Amino acid sequence: MTAAAFQLALAELVASPVQCLEIRERPTPILERYDLSEREKRRLVCMVRQPGMSTNCTLYRSNRVTPIYTLLQSTCFVLGDLLGPELDEYWAHFDFDDLQFKQEIERFGNFLKHRIAAGKLEIPILAEVLDFDLAWNALRFSPRRRILRELALAQACSGVQELRLHPLVRVVRLRHEPHELLRRLAERLAPPYDLAQGEFFLLLSAVDEALLATPIDAPLGRLLLAIDAGVASEIAYRDCVLLLQAALVVARESSRLASRRATTHR
Amino acid sequence: MDLLEELPTLGVGVMYNPALFDFVCTDVDAFDYVEITSDMFWTDHGRGCDLRFEELEPWVDLLDRVAARRPIIAHNIGLSIGSAERHDPAYVEHLALWHKRYRYPWHSDHLSFAQVRGPDGRDRNAGIAIPPPCDQEMLELLLDRVAEVQGAIAAPFLLENGVYYAVIPEQEMTEPEFLNELTARSGCGLLLDLHNLYANARNHQFEAVQYLDQLDLSRVVEVHIAGGNEFAGMYTDAHAGPCPKPVWDLLAYVVPRAANLRGVTFEFHDSYFHTLGLSGVRDQLNRARDIWMRHA
Numbered sequence: 173m174t175a176a177a178f179q180l181a182l183a184e185l186v187a188s189p190v191q192c193l194e195i196r197e198r199p200t201p202i203l204e205r206y207d208l209s210e211r212e213k214r215r216l217v218c219m220v221r222q223p224g225m226s227t228n229c230t231l232y233r234s235n236r237v238t239p240i241y242t243l244l245q246s247t248c249f250v251l252g253d254l255l256g257p258e259l260d261e262y263w264a265h266f267d268f269d270d271l272q273f274k275q276e277i278e279r280f281g282n283f284l285k286h287r288i289a290a291g292k293l294e295i296p297i298l299a300e301v302l303d304f305d306l307a308w309n310a311l312r313f314s315p316r317r318r319i320l321r322e323l324a325l326a327q328a329c330s331g332v333q334e335l336r337l338h339p340l341v342r343v344v345r346l347r348h349e350p351h352e353l354l355r356r357l358a359e360r361l362a363p364p365y366d367l368a369q370g371e372f373f374l375l376l377s378a379v380d381e382a383l384l385a386t387p388i389d390a391p392l393g394r395l396l397l398a399i400d401a402g403v404a405s406e407i408a409y410r411d412c413v414l415l416l417q418a419a420l421v422v423a424r425e426s427s428r429l430a431s432r433r434a435t436t437h438r
Numbered sequence: 439m440d441l442l443e444e445l446p447t448l449g450v451g452v453m454y455n456p457a458l459f460d461f462v463c464t465d466v467d468a469f470d471y472v473e474i475t476s477d478m479f480w481t482d483h484g485r486g487c488d489l490r491f492e493e494l495e496p497w498v499d500l501l502d503r504v505a506a507r508r509p510i511i512a513h514n515i516g517l518s519i520g521s522a523e524r525h526d527p528a529y530v531e532h533l534a535l536w537h538k539r540y541r542y543p544w545h546s547d548h549l550s551f552a553q554v555r556g557p558d559g560r561d562r563n564a565g566i567a568i569p570p571p572c573d574q575e576m577l578e579l580l581l582d583r584v585a586e587v588q589g590a591i592a593a594p595f596l597l598e599n600g601v602y603y604a605v606i607p608e609q610e611m612t613e614p615e616f617l618n619e620l621t622a623r624s625g626c627g628l629l630l631d632l633h634n635l636y637a638n639a640r641n642h643q644f645e646a647v648q649y650l651d652q653l654d655l656s657r658v659v660e661v662h663i664a665g666g667n668e669f670a671g672m673y674t675d676a677h678a679g680p681c682p683k684p685v686w687d688l689l690a691y692v693v694p695r696a697a698n699l700r701g702v703t704f705e706f707h708d709s710y711f712h713t714l715g716l717s718g719v720r721d722q723l724n725r726a727r728d729i730w731m732r733h734a
Contacts, residue, residue, distance in 0.1 A: 176522035183554045183564035223671050224603030230670040232565035267562040274481050
Protein backbone atom coordinates (compact mmCIF):
# COMPACT_ATOMS: atom_id res chain seq x y z
CA MET A 173 0.00 0.00 0.00
CA THR A 174 1.85 3.08 -1.20
CA ALA A 175 -0.24 5.48 0.91
CA ALA A 176 1.37 3.95 4.00
CA ALA A 177 4.83 4.39 2.50
CA PHE A 178 4.02 8.00 1.66
CA GLN A 179 2.94 8.71 5.22
CA LEU A 180 6.03 7.03 6.65
CA ALA A 181 8.30 8.98 4.31
CA LEU A 182 6.58 12.26 5.15
CA ALA A 183 6.79 11.55 8.90
CA GLU A 184 10.48 10.74 8.62
CA LEU A 185 11.12 13.92 6.67
CA VAL A 186 9.30 16.00 9.26
CA ALA A 187 11.62 14.46 11.85
CA SER A 188 14.75 15.12 9.83
CA PRO A 189 15.61 18.54 8.38
CA VAL A 190 18.84 16.96 7.10
CA GLN A 191 16.92 14.52 4.92
CA CYS A 192 14.69 17.33 3.66
CA LEU A 193 17.79 19.17 2.47
CA GLU A 194 19.19 16.00 0.92
CA ILE A 195 16.00 15.44 -1.07
CA ARG A 196 16.15 18.98 -2.36
CA GLU A 197 19.59 18.22 -3.80
CA ARG A 198 19.30 14.54 -4.73
CA PRO A 199 15.79 13.10 -4.33
CA THR A 200 16.34 9.60 -5.67
CA PRO A 201 18.52 7.93 -3.00
CA ILE A 202 16.15 8.74 -0.15
CA LEU A 203 12.88 8.24 -2.01
CA GLU A 204 14.01 4.84 -3.27
CA ARG A 205 13.85 3.58 0.30
CA TYR A 206 10.07 3.73 0.13
CA ASP A 207 7.51 1.98 -2.03
CA LEU A 208 6.11 5.19 -3.56
CA SER A 209 4.08 5.93 -6.66
CA GLU A 210 5.43 8.53 -9.08
CA ARG A 211 2.83 11.04 -7.86
CA GLU A 212 3.84 10.48 -4.24
CA LYS A 213 7.47 11.06 -5.16
CA ARG A 214 6.55 14.31 -6.90
CA ARG A 215 4.51 15.34 -3.86
CA LEU A 216 7.37 14.83 -1.45
CA VAL A 217 9.90 16.60 -3.67
CA CYS A 218 7.53 19.56 -3.94
CA MET A 219 6.80 19.63 -0.21
CA VAL A 220 10.42 19.70 0.95
CA ARG A 221 10.97 22.79 -1.20
CA GLN A 222 8.19 24.72 0.58
CA PRO A 223 8.96 27.00 3.56
CA GLY A 224 6.18 25.21 5.42
CA MET A 225 8.28 22.07 5.58
CA SER A 226 10.80 23.91 7.74
CA THR A 227 7.92 24.91 9.97
CA ASN A 228 6.86 21.25 10.18
CA CYS A 229 10.38 20.23 11.19
CA THR A 230 10.56 22.97 13.81
CA LEU A 231 7.15 22.08 15.21
CA TYR A 232 8.16 18.42 15.39
CA ARG A 233 11.15 19.35 17.53
CA SER A 234 9.08 21.72 19.63
CA ASN A 235 6.40 19.07 20.25
CA ARG A 236 8.98 16.45 21.04
CA VAL A 237 10.83 18.58 23.53
CA THR A 238 7.64 19.63 25.32
CA PRO A 239 7.32 16.63 27.69
CA ILE A 240 11.01 16.72 28.48
CA TYR A 241 11.15 20.43 29.09
CA THR A 242 7.87 20.47 31.00
CA LEU A 243 8.53 17.55 33.32
CA LEU A 244 12.31 17.41 33.63
CA GLN A 245 12.75 21.13 34.19
CA SER A 246 15.62 20.97 36.66
CA THR A 247 17.48 18.39 34.59
CA CYS A 248 17.12 20.59 31.50
CA PHE A 249 18.27 23.61 33.49
CA VAL A 250 21.37 21.80 34.74
CA LEU A 251 22.16 20.57 31.21
CA GLY A 252 22.07 24.17 30.04
CA ASP A 253 23.72 24.59 26.64
CA LEU A 254 24.28 20.84 26.45
CA LEU A 255 20.53 20.19 26.25
CA GLY A 256 20.38 20.84 22.48
CA PRO A 257 23.22 18.46 21.53
CA GLU A 258 21.94 15.81 23.96
CA LEU A 259 18.46 16.01 22.42
CA ASP A 260 19.96 15.67 18.94
CA GLU A 261 21.84 12.58 20.08
CA TYR A 262 18.74 11.15 21.75
CA TRP A 263 16.48 11.79 18.77
CA ALA A 264 19.04 10.27 16.43
CA HIS A 265 18.73 6.97 18.30
CA PHE A 266 15.16 6.90 19.58
CA ASP A 267 12.02 7.25 17.49
CA PHE A 268 9.11 9.21 18.81
CA ASP A 269 6.99 6.17 19.64
CA ASP A 270 3.98 7.93 21.09
CA LEU A 271 2.74 11.13 22.63
CA GLN A 272 2.85 9.77 26.16
CA PHE A 273 4.71 12.18 28.41
CA LYS A 274 5.47 9.54 31.05
CA GLN A 275 7.15 7.14 28.66
CA GLU A 276 9.03 9.87 26.80
CA ILE A 277 10.67 11.29 29.93
CA GLU A 278 11.56 7.81 31.16
CA ARG A 279 13.21 7.05 27.80
CA PHE A 280 15.14 10.32 27.84
CA GLY A 281 16.05 9.84 31.51
CA ASN A 282 17.47 6.38 30.83
CA PHE A 283 19.36 7.76 27.84
CA LEU A 284 20.97 10.43 30.05
CA LYS A 285 21.83 7.84 32.72
CA HIS A 286 23.70 5.80 30.13
CA ARG A 287 25.51 8.91 28.92
CA ILE A 288 26.52 9.78 32.48
CA ALA A 289 27.66 6.23 33.22
CA ALA A 290 29.70 6.21 30.00
CA GLY A 291 31.46 9.41 31.05
CA LYS A 292 29.99 11.42 28.17
CA LEU A 293 28.24 13.87 30.48
CA GLU A 294 30.29 15.19 33.34
CA ILE A 295 28.19 17.70 35.23
CA PRO A 296 28.64 17.24 38.99
CA ILE A 297 25.01 17.51 40.09
CA LEU A 298 23.33 16.12 36.97
CA ALA A 299 22.88 12.50 38.09
CA GLU A 300 21.22 13.35 41.38
CA VAL A 301 18.99 16.06 39.88
CA LEU A 302 17.90 13.62 37.17
CA ASP A 303 17.16 10.95 39.79
CA PHE A 304 15.09 13.46 41.72
CA ASP A 305 13.14 14.61 38.63
CA LEU A 306 12.42 11.03 37.54
CA ALA A 307 11.35 9.93 41.03
CA TRP A 308 9.10 12.96 41.40
CA ASN A 309 7.42 12.29 38.06
CA ALA A 310 7.07 8.58 38.73
CA LEU A 311 5.00 9.45 41.78
CA ARG A 312 3.07 12.18 39.98
CA PHE A 313 1.89 9.65 37.43
CA SER A 314 1.22 6.90 40.00
CA PRO A 315 -2.39 5.83 40.38
CA ARG A 316 -2.44 6.58 44.10
CA ARG A 317 -5.93 5.39 44.98
CA ARG A 318 -5.60 2.17 43.00
CA ILE A 319 -2.30 1.38 44.68
CA LEU A 320 -3.72 2.03 48.13
CA ARG A 321 -6.74 -0.15 47.33
CA GLU A 322 -4.49 -2.96 46.18
CA LEU A 323 -2.33 -2.67 49.27
CA ALA A 324 -5.41 -2.93 51.44
CA LEU A 325 -6.39 -6.04 49.53
CA ALA A 326 -2.90 -7.46 49.92
CA GLN A 327 -3.02 -6.90 53.65
CA ALA A 328 -6.26 -8.80 53.81
CA CYS A 329 -4.71 -11.78 52.06
CA SER A 330 -2.37 -14.27 53.59
CA GLY A 331 0.85 -15.31 51.93
CA VAL A 332 2.82 -12.11 52.38
CA GLN A 333 6.46 -12.58 53.26
CA GLU A 334 9.11 -9.93 52.75
CA LEU A 335 9.09 -6.15 52.62
CA ARG A 336 9.31 -3.91 49.59
CA LEU A 337 9.39 -0.16 49.25
CA HIS A 338 5.93 1.37 49.35
CA PRO A 339 4.89 1.87 45.69
CA LEU A 340 4.04 5.50 46.45
CA VAL A 341 7.48 6.18 47.90
CA ARG A 342 10.84 6.86 46.24
CA VAL A 343 14.22 7.38 47.84
CA VAL A 344 16.81 9.54 46.06
CA ARG A 345 20.46 9.47 47.07
CA LEU A 346 22.29 12.78 46.57
CA ARG A 347 25.89 13.82 46.87
CA HIS A 348 25.02 17.43 47.67
CA GLU A 349 22.95 18.92 50.48
CA PRO A 350 19.41 18.66 49.08
CA HIS A 351 17.61 21.56 50.68
CA GLU A 352 20.01 24.14 49.30
CA LEU A 353 20.37 22.29 46.00
CA LEU A 354 16.61 22.27 45.35
CA ARG A 355 16.26 25.89 46.45
CA ARG A 356 18.88 27.05 43.97
CA LEU A 357 17.34 24.98 41.18
CA ALA A 358 13.89 26.36 41.97
CA GLU A 359 15.30 29.88 41.78
CA ARG A 360 17.07 28.97 38.54
CA LEU A 361 20.49 29.97 39.86
CA ALA A 362 23.03 28.63 37.42
CA PRO A 363 25.44 25.93 38.67
CA PRO A 364 28.17 25.27 39.75
CA TYR A 365 27.02 25.40 43.37
CA ASP A 366 29.21 25.52 46.42
CA LEU A 367 27.27 23.01 48.53
CA ALA A 368 28.08 20.68 51.38
CA GLN A 369 29.02 17.29 49.97
CA GLY A 370 28.42 13.87 51.44
CA GLU A 371 25.74 11.23 51.33
CA PHE A 372 22.23 12.66 51.61
CA PHE A 373 18.81 11.09 51.12
CA LEU A 374 15.45 12.50 50.16
CA LEU A 375 12.24 10.61 50.75
CA LEU A 376 9.55 11.35 48.16
CA SER A 377 6.09 10.24 49.17
CA ALA A 378 2.68 10.37 47.52
CA VAL A 379 1.01 8.25 50.21
CA ASP A 380 -0.94 11.28 51.36
CA GLU A 381 -2.75 13.52 48.86
CA ALA A 382 0.14 15.95 48.43
CA LEU A 383 3.46 14.82 46.96
CA LEU A 384 6.20 15.61 49.49
CA ALA A 385 10.00 15.52 49.55
CA THR A 386 11.55 15.12 53.00
CA PRO A 387 15.20 14.67 54.01
CA ILE A 388 15.88 11.43 55.91
CA ASP A 389 18.98 10.29 57.72
CA ALA A 390 21.57 8.20 55.94
CA PRO A 391 21.04 4.84 57.72
CA LEU A 392 17.31 4.94 56.93
CA GLY A 393 18.00 6.03 53.35
CA ARG A 394 20.47 3.19 52.83
CA LEU A 395 18.08 0.67 54.35
CA LEU A 396 15.17 1.78 52.16
CA LEU A 397 17.30 1.67 49.01
CA ALA A 398 18.47 -1.82 49.98
CA ILE A 399 14.87 -2.92 50.48
CA ASP A 400 13.99 -1.40 47.10
CA ALA A 401 16.82 -3.31 45.46
CA GLY A 402 15.84 -6.52 47.28
CA VAL A 403 19.24 -6.78 48.99
CA ALA A 404 18.39 -5.78 52.55
CA SER A 405 19.85 -8.04 55.20
CA GLU A 406 17.54 -9.31 57.92
CA ILE A 407 15.53 -6.53 59.56
CA ALA A 408 14.51 -6.72 63.18
CA TYR A 409 10.80 -7.36 63.74
CA ARG A 410 10.42 -4.10 65.64
CA ASP A 411 11.98 -2.13 62.75
CA CYS A 412 9.71 -3.86 60.24
CA VAL A 413 6.69 -2.76 62.25
CA LEU A 414 7.97 0.82 62.40
CA LEU A 415 8.65 0.94 58.66
CA LEU A 416 5.21 -0.47 57.93
CA GLN A 417 3.51 1.95 60.30
CA ALA A 418 5.31 4.89 58.69
CA ALA A 419 4.06 3.73 55.25
CA LEU A 420 7.62 3.53 53.97
CA VAL A 421 7.41 -0.14 53.09
CA VAL A 422 4.70 -2.69 52.43
CA ALA A 423 4.57 -6.43 52.59
CA ARG A 424 5.61 -7.99 49.30
CA GLU A 425 2.55 -9.64 47.86
CA SER A 426 2.48 -13.32 47.10
CA SER A 427 2.75 -14.38 43.48
CA ARG A 428 -0.78 -15.75 43.72
CA LEU A 429 -2.14 -12.29 44.52
CA ALA A 430 -0.03 -10.61 41.84
CA SER A 431 -1.41 -12.90 39.18
CA ARG A 432 -4.94 -12.31 40.40
CA ARG A 433 -4.38 -8.55 40.15
CA ALA A 434 -3.12 -8.86 36.57
CA THR A 435 -6.22 -10.85 35.67
CA THR A 436 -8.47 -8.22 37.22
CA HIS A 437 -6.96 -5.50 35.07
CA ARG A 438 -7.52 -7.19 31.75
CA MET B 439 -33.95 12.62 10.52
CA ASP B 440 -30.30 13.57 10.56
CA LEU B 441 -28.75 12.87 13.96
CA LEU B 442 -27.03 16.23 13.90
CA GLU B 443 -30.36 18.08 13.91
CA GLU B 444 -31.36 16.36 17.14
CA LEU B 445 -28.32 17.49 19.08
CA PRO B 446 -28.80 19.90 21.97
CA THR B 447 -27.48 23.43 21.61
CA LEU B 448 -24.80 23.84 24.25
CA GLY B 449 -23.58 27.37 23.63
CA VAL B 450 -20.03 28.62 24.25
CA GLY B 451 -17.46 26.38 25.85
CA VAL B 452 -13.80 26.33 26.74
CA MET B 453 -11.14 23.75 25.98
CA TYR B 454 -9.72 22.55 29.27
CA ASN B 455 -6.05 23.02 30.05
CA PRO B 456 -4.24 22.94 33.41
CA ALA B 457 -4.28 26.75 33.71
CA LEU B 458 -8.07 26.48 34.04
CA PHE B 459 -8.01 24.05 36.98
CA ASP B 460 -9.75 26.47 39.37
CA PHE B 461 -11.73 28.35 36.71
CA VAL B 462 -13.75 25.34 35.56
CA CYS B 463 -14.76 24.59 39.15
CA THR B 464 -15.53 28.05 40.43
CA ASP B 465 -16.53 30.10 37.37
CA VAL B 466 -19.15 27.80 35.89
CA ASP B 467 -21.39 30.66 34.79
CA ALA B 468 -18.70 31.79 32.35
CA PHE B 469 -19.06 28.77 30.05
CA ASP B 470 -21.80 26.43 28.88
CA TYR B 471 -19.66 23.31 28.51
CA VAL B 472 -16.11 22.12 28.90
CA GLU B 473 -14.28 20.39 26.12
CA ILE B 474 -11.50 17.99 27.01
CA THR B 475 -8.74 16.21 25.19
CA SER B 476 -9.54 12.97 26.94
CA ASP B 477 -6.16 11.47 25.99
CA MET B 478 -4.65 13.89 28.53
CA PHE B 479 -6.60 12.20 31.31
CA TRP B 480 -4.85 8.86 31.04
CA THR B 481 -1.48 7.35 30.29
CA ASP B 482 -1.61 4.98 27.35
CA HIS B 483 0.89 2.21 28.05
CA GLY B 484 0.58 0.98 24.50
CA ARG B 485 -1.02 -1.85 22.65
CA GLY B 486 -0.74 -5.24 24.30
CA CYS B 487 -0.38 -4.00 27.88
CA ASP B 488 -2.61 -5.65 30.48
CA LEU B 489 -3.58 -2.30 31.87
CA ARG B 490 -3.28 -0.15 28.79
CA PHE B 491 -5.10 3.02 29.79
CA GLU B 492 -4.15 4.17 33.25
CA GLU B 493 -6.18 7.15 34.41
CA LEU B 494 -4.51 10.15 36.00
CA GLU B 495 -6.51 10.33 39.21
CA PRO B 496 -6.26 14.07 39.98
CA TRP B 497 -7.33 14.91 36.44
CA VAL B 498 -10.25 12.50 36.50
CA ASP B 499 -11.32 13.80 39.92
CA LEU B 500 -11.50 17.29 38.45
CA LEU B 501 -13.42 16.04 35.44
CA ASP B 502 -15.97 14.34 37.68
CA ARG B 503 -16.49 17.59 39.56
CA VAL B 504 -16.98 19.58 36.37
CA ALA B 505 -19.19 16.94 34.77
CA ALA B 506 -21.59 17.22 37.69
CA ARG B 507 -22.32 20.83 36.70
CA ARG B 508 -21.67 21.24 32.98
CA PRO B 509 -21.74 19.02 29.86
CA ILE B 510 -18.43 17.56 28.80
CA ILE B 511 -17.37 17.20 25.15
CA ALA B 512 -14.48 14.95 24.14
CA HIS B 513 -12.08 16.19 21.49
CA ASN B 514 -9.46 13.50 21.11
CA ILE B 515 -6.03 13.34 19.56
CA GLY B 516 -5.25 9.64 19.54
CA LEU B 517 -7.35 8.17 16.75
CA SER B 518 -4.99 9.10 13.90
CA ILE B 519 -7.92 8.33 11.65
CA GLY B 520 -6.03 9.11 8.46
CA SER B 521 -3.23 6.61 9.08
CA ALA B 522 -3.03 4.29 6.12
CA GLU B 523 -1.98 1.22 8.08
CA ARG B 524 -2.54 1.77 11.74
CA HIS B 525 -5.73 0.40 13.16
CA ASP B 526 -6.42 0.51 16.89
CA PRO B 527 -9.83 -0.92 17.86
CA ALA B 528 -8.82 -1.03 21.55
CA TYR B 529 -8.47 2.74 21.53
CA VAL B 530 -11.94 3.11 20.04
CA GLU B 531 -13.31 0.72 22.69
CA HIS B 532 -11.75 2.88 25.38
CA LEU B 533 -13.33 6.01 23.91
CA ALA B 534 -16.65 4.17 24.00
CA LEU B 535 -16.17 3.41 27.71
CA TRP B 536 -15.52 7.06 28.42
CA HIS B 537 -18.56 8.06 26.40
CA LYS B 538 -20.71 5.77 28.55
CA ARG B 539 -19.25 7.43 31.62
CA TYR B 540 -19.55 11.10 30.62
CA ARG B 541 -22.34 10.93 28.04
CA TYR B 542 -20.90 13.49 25.64
CA PRO B 543 -23.62 14.76 23.26
CA TRP B 544 -20.98 14.45 20.52
CA HIS B 545 -17.27 13.77 20.26
CA SER B 546 -14.54 14.52 17.77
CA ASP B 547 -11.00 13.95 16.57
CA HIS B 548 -8.75 15.44 13.93
CA LEU B 549 -8.84 14.70 10.22
CA SER B 550 -5.17 13.83 10.13
CA PHE B 551 -2.58 11.15 10.67
CA ALA B 552 0.11 11.15 13.31
CA GLN B 553 0.87 7.48 13.89
CA VAL B 554 2.75 5.66 11.13
CA ARG B 555 4.16 2.15 11.02
CA GLY B 556 7.85 1.69 10.43
CA PRO B 557 9.41 -1.12 8.38
CA ASP B 558 10.09 -2.92 11.67
CA GLY B 559 6.33 -3.08 12.31
CA ARG B 560 6.50 -0.65 15.22
CA ASP B 561 4.29 2.40 15.44
CA ARG B 562 5.94 5.76 15.65
CA ASN B 563 4.58 9.24 15.96
CA ALA B 564 5.01 11.93 13.34
CA GLY B 565 5.16 14.51 16.12
CA ILE B 566 2.63 16.71 14.35
CA ALA B 567 -0.87 16.04 13.03
CA ILE B 568 -0.68 15.94 9.24
CA PRO B 569 -3.85 16.29 7.16
CA PRO B 570 -3.97 13.47 4.62
CA PRO B 571 -4.24 14.19 0.89
CA CYS B 572 -7.76 14.82 -0.38
CA ASP B 573 -7.78 11.78 -2.66
CA GLN B 574 -10.40 9.15 -3.43
CA GLU B 575 -8.29 6.40 -1.84
CA MET B 576 -8.12 8.33 1.44
CA LEU B 577 -11.82 9.08 1.30
CA GLU B 578 -12.66 5.36 1.06
CA LEU B 579 -10.35 4.57 3.96
CA LEU B 580 -11.90 7.30 6.10
CA LEU B 581 -15.43 6.10 5.37
CA ASP B 582 -14.56 2.71 6.87
CA ARG B 583 -12.84 4.22 9.88
CA VAL B 584 -15.68 6.66 10.59
CA ALA B 585 -18.19 3.82 10.35
CA GLU B 586 -16.19 1.88 12.91
CA VAL B 587 -16.21 4.80 15.36
CA GLN B 588 -19.92 5.39 14.77
CA GLY B 589 -20.63 1.71 15.41
CA ALA B 590 -18.76 1.76 18.71
CA ILE B 591 -19.88 5.08 20.19
CA ALA B 592 -23.52 6.07 20.38
CA ALA B 593 -23.00 9.80 19.82
CA PRO B 594 -22.41 11.79 16.64
CA PHE B 595 -18.78 11.87 15.61
CA LEU B 596 -17.16 15.01 14.18
CA LEU B 597 -13.90 15.47 12.33
CA GLU B 598 -11.89 18.67 12.48
CA ASN B 599 -10.33 20.38 9.46
CA GLY B 600 -6.59 20.56 10.00
CA VAL B 601 -3.87 23.14 9.72
CA TYR B 602 -1.08 22.48 7.23
CA TYR B 603 2.13 24.35 6.59
CA ALA B 604 3.30 22.50 3.46
CA VAL B 605 0.76 21.92 0.70
CA ILE B 606 0.44 18.40 -0.73
CA PRO B 607 0.33 18.96 -4.50
CA GLU B 608 -1.82 17.13 -7.09
CA GLN B 609 -4.71 16.40 -4.73
CA GLU B 610 -7.77 14.98 -6.46
CA MET B 611 -10.27 17.17 -4.61
CA THR B 612 -10.27 20.53 -2.89
CA GLU B 613 -10.58 20.37 0.88
CA PRO B 614 -14.23 21.58 0.91
CA GLU B 615 -15.12 19.01 -1.79
CA PHE B 616 -13.42 16.29 0.24
CA LEU B 617 -15.12 17.29 3.50
CA ASN B 618 -18.52 17.56 1.81
CA GLU B 619 -18.15 14.10 0.32
CA LEU B 620 -16.88 12.62 3.57
CA THR B 621 -19.64 14.07 5.73
CA ALA B 622 -22.41 13.32 3.23
CA ARG B 623 -21.42 9.69 2.72
CA SER B 624 -20.43 8.85 6.29
CA GLY B 625 -22.99 10.91 8.19
CA CYS B 626 -20.30 12.37 10.42
CA GLY B 627 -20.35 16.03 11.38
CA LEU B 628 -17.74 18.74 11.07
CA LEU B 629 -15.80 20.48 13.75
CA LEU B 630 -14.90 23.61 11.85
CA ASP B 631 -11.73 25.08 13.28
CA LEU B 632 -11.84 28.68 12.14
CA HIS B 633 -8.34 29.40 13.34
CA ASN B 634 -6.96 26.48 11.32
CA LEU B 635 -8.82 27.84 8.32
CA TYR B 636 -7.53 31.36 8.97
CA ALA B 637 -3.92 30.10 9.34
CA ASN B 638 -4.18 28.06 6.12
CA ALA B 639 -5.73 30.97 4.20
CA ARG B 640 -3.09 33.39 5.47
CA ASN B 641 -0.15 31.06 4.83
CA HIS B 642 -1.29 29.80 1.45
CA GLN B 643 -3.00 32.93 0.15
CA PHE B 644 -6.61 31.96 -0.39
CA GLU B 645 -9.89 33.52 0.71
CA ALA B 646 -11.29 31.87 3.83
CA VAL B 647 -14.81 33.07 2.99
CA GLN B 648 -14.66 31.40 -0.44
CA TYR B 649 -13.66 28.18 1.31
CA LEU B 650 -16.66 28.52 3.63
CA ASP B 651 -18.95 29.17 0.68
CA GLN B 652 -17.86 25.88 -0.86
CA LEU B 653 -18.36 23.94 2.36
CA ASP B 654 -21.66 22.32 3.36
CA LEU B 655 -22.05 24.29 6.58
CA SER B 656 -25.10 22.28 7.60
CA ARG B 657 -22.62 19.58 8.70
CA VAL B 658 -20.93 21.95 11.16
CA VAL B 659 -21.86 21.07 14.74
CA GLU B 660 -19.03 22.78 16.54
CA VAL B 661 -16.64 25.62 15.82
CA HIS B 662 -13.20 26.14 17.33
CA ILE B 663 -11.77 29.59 17.77
CA ALA B 664 -8.24 30.39 18.92
CA GLY B 665 -5.23 32.63 18.49
CA GLY B 666 -1.90 32.00 16.82
CA ASN B 667 1.45 33.58 16.12
CA GLU B 668 4.26 33.87 13.60
CA PHE B 669 6.80 31.11 14.05
CA ALA B 670 9.50 29.77 11.79
CA GLY B 671 8.26 31.84 8.87
CA MET B 672 4.61 30.83 9.01
CA TYR B 673 1.53 31.83 10.95
CA THR B 674 0.92 28.88 13.26
CA ASP B 675 -2.05 27.47 15.09
CA ALA B 676 -0.30 27.89 18.43
CA HIS B 677 -3.43 28.64 20.48
CA ALA B 678 -1.49 31.68 21.55
CA GLY B 679 -3.93 33.74 23.56
CA PRO B 680 -6.83 35.81 22.22
CA CYS B 681 -8.46 35.28 18.82
CA PRO B 682 -7.38 37.70 16.07
CA LYS B 683 -10.05 39.89 14.47
CA PRO B 684 -10.30 37.84 11.24
CA VAL B 685 -11.31 34.79 13.30
CA TRP B 686 -14.12 36.76 14.95
CA ASP B 687 -15.20 37.92 11.49
CA LEU B 688 -15.26 34.33 10.27
CA LEU B 689 -17.31 33.29 13.28
CA ALA B 690 -19.85 36.03 12.50
CA TYR B 691 -19.96 34.76 8.91
CA VAL B 692 -20.46 31.10 9.86
CA VAL B 693 -23.02 31.40 12.67
CA PRO B 694 -26.05 32.40 10.53
CA ARG B 695 -25.10 29.88 7.83
CA ALA B 696 -24.52 26.81 10.02
CA ALA B 697 -28.00 25.58 10.85
CA ASN B 698 -26.78 22.73 13.07
CA LEU B 699 -24.18 24.65 15.00
CA ARG B 700 -24.38 23.54 18.64
CA GLY B 701 -21.22 24.81 20.25
CA VAL B 702 -18.39 27.33 19.91
CA THR B 703 -15.21 26.41 21.79
CA PHE B 704 -12.41 28.77 22.70
CA GLU B 705 -8.99 27.10 22.86
CA PHE B 706 -5.72 28.39 24.19
CA HIS B 707 -2.52 26.72 25.31
CA ASP B 708 -1.78 27.01 29.01
CA SER B 709 1.68 28.45 28.30
CA TYR B 710 -0.10 31.54 26.91
CA PHE B 711 -2.37 31.96 29.91
CA HIS B 712 -0.36 34.99 31.01
CA THR B 713 -1.47 36.81 27.84
CA LEU B 714 -5.11 36.37 28.83
CA GLY B 715 -5.60 35.93 32.54
CA LEU B 716 -8.98 34.73 33.76
CA SER B 717 -10.61 38.01 32.76
CA GLY B 718 -9.22 37.56 29.26
CA VAL B 719 -10.67 34.05 29.05
CA ARG B 720 -14.04 35.39 30.17
CA ASP B 721 -13.79 38.19 27.57
CA GLN B 722 -13.18 35.70 24.76
CA LEU B 723 -16.12 33.57 25.85
CA ASN B 724 -18.40 36.61 26.17
CA ARG B 725 -17.38 37.89 22.75
CA ALA B 726 -18.14 34.51 21.19
CA ARG B 727 -21.50 34.47 22.93
CA ASP B 728 -22.30 38.00 21.71
CA ILE B 729 -21.52 37.06 18.11
CA TRP B 730 -23.65 33.94 18.35
CA MET B 731 -26.59 35.88 19.83
CA ARG B 732 -26.35 38.66 17.27
CA HIS B 733 -25.97 36.50 14.19
CA ALA B 734 -27.90 33.29 14.93
